[in-house]
Amino acid sequence: MSTADASLTAALVGNGIIATNHVRALARQGGVRVAVLVDPDSEARAKIASLIVAETGWPAPAQFDSLTAALAAGAPDLVIVATPSGTHVELALEALAAGAHVVIEKPLDTTVGKALPLARAAREASARGQIVSVISQHRFDPASVVVADAAHGGALGRVTSAVASVAWWRSQDYYDSGAWRGTWALDGGGSTMNQGVHTVDLLVWFLGRPVAVFAYAAALAHERIEVEDTLAATVRFANGAIAVLHTTTAAFPGLSVRVNVHGSKGSAQLDRDQLEYFYAEPAEGTDPAVLGDTHVDPTRVGPRNLASGLVPAEHLAGGPVPDDAFVQGHSRQYDDIVGAIREGRAPKVGVDDALRSLAVVRALYVSASLGREVLVSEVLAGQYDDLVPDPAATQEPL
Structure with missing residues (x-):
């Protein structure tokens, strides 16, 4: 994987609504081009491919229905995970194993239990020179x-x-x-x-x-x-x-x-x-x-x-x-991500940052379900990993 070229290559995994924002943010940032699209929905891929050709000046991207197939054809410099939240960790781990840098759209995933293995993998990947950043554009x-x-x-x-x-x-x-x-x-x-x-x-x-x-x-x-x-x-x-x-x-x-x-x-x-x-x-x-x-x-x-x-x-x-204000936020974060890749440093927002925010959200759901105060440390320790939130459980009937 080379990062010396003027333009890094990226695989965009998940070609839904937020994918448009990533494409436009990367085009604005200028350091990364989307070379690969991954989505099981061929129509979704085609829509983003058309956007890329029409707006960016990049070559038409290769298209795959799975990340596994895309990586088998050759790992890009960067894999961007923009799929439904509950699939983030699995895809990020696969990309790291292939040697790619990884960007994950918020949130990190749906539970702390799923996210902790990625936190460990990200620390190990950092020692190999790979970065993992989670979108936190604000x-x-x-x-x-x-x-x-x-x-x-x-x-x-x-x-x-x-x-x-x-x-x-x-x-x-x-x-x-x-x-x-x-x-x-x-x-x-x-x-x-x-x-x-x-x-x-x-x-x-x-x-x-x-x-x-x-x-x-x-x-x-x-x-x-x-x-x-x-x-x-x-x-x-x-x-x-x-x-x-x-x-x-x-x-x-x-x-x-x-x-x-x-x-x-x-x-x-x-x-x-x-x-x-x-x-x-x-x-x-x-x-x-x-x-x-x-x-x-x-x-x-x-x-x-x-x-x-x-x-x-x-x-x-x-x-x-500005008309592109929403895009600018992602673009500013991509400035940091590209800088981290090129300079061999940690990004300003890493997995541990996203894990803390995820733990707070999960703690909120646990608290609403149990009707009591919940310690964030308990959530981070995995105490409520198996709890499916049910806020209605503590609501008084009308």
Whole structure:
């Protein structure tokens, strides 16, 4: 496997909706071309192949109905796993065994028990120079980076709490569009695992190691699904911070994702992946003349919003949103992935990062099913691997 060429080759496994985003993100990034498509559905493969030819200038990709067949024809530099969630680990392990680097679309998989063998395999592969990264594109949003840097660097003081809401809408047709959607086995969950896992990941990134959760969950506005469409929870972190999390796919017509992070010396707010508010107390000893009117006494009239001086206009709440904003997030993460491959370093988001977020989501489901607080460490230790979540079990009858 050579990484010295100007363009790395990739096999895109899973040619559904999200595959389009990966193709466009890679075309924008410029360091990788999709040379192989893998999907048992020939029509799905043909659709993505047509997109590649029409939009990227790459040669028409080879097509296979299984990863095994594709690898037998020659391993690409990179295998991108964009299949239903419950198949991620199996395919990633096969790709690693063939010597390829691996990128996995979120989430890592559906259970911690399935994901732990991949975490071990990824560490072993790292010693051989292979990288494994899991898509967590919002860690690369400029607004999110500002908040993370402030939280980690002390600009917010002691981080005390966070409030996050994913208030989306998904129609019944969405869940009916694929037999795997809304199932525990292949979707791994509903509004939290599928739509909210990125927000869970941001909370973990901002606030640190999660310790315990308490959750309520239910399916309130959809039929023929096993999973939740609404969840509300609290999460405790090792540093003492407490977060409130809300996810739903039953908020018609669909609102924004909002994340507030609060500390003893500052606060920040994200809305639709843009920076809506930011304030951090000036460092001790800062000359007031240097600050001008950018800071005021918060005990009197409240602090000024400093967000506009921290990110470009398109990353400010209410600013112009590029047509390809969703693609840009993946493209920024691919910048890091390609850099990691070429430089022989670890990617910024690895399997262990994704495993922590997966463990939080699983802990939320266990808590909602058992009606009590659940320790994240218990989930990571495999204590609930065999539990099939049933949030309805703890709901009082109406």
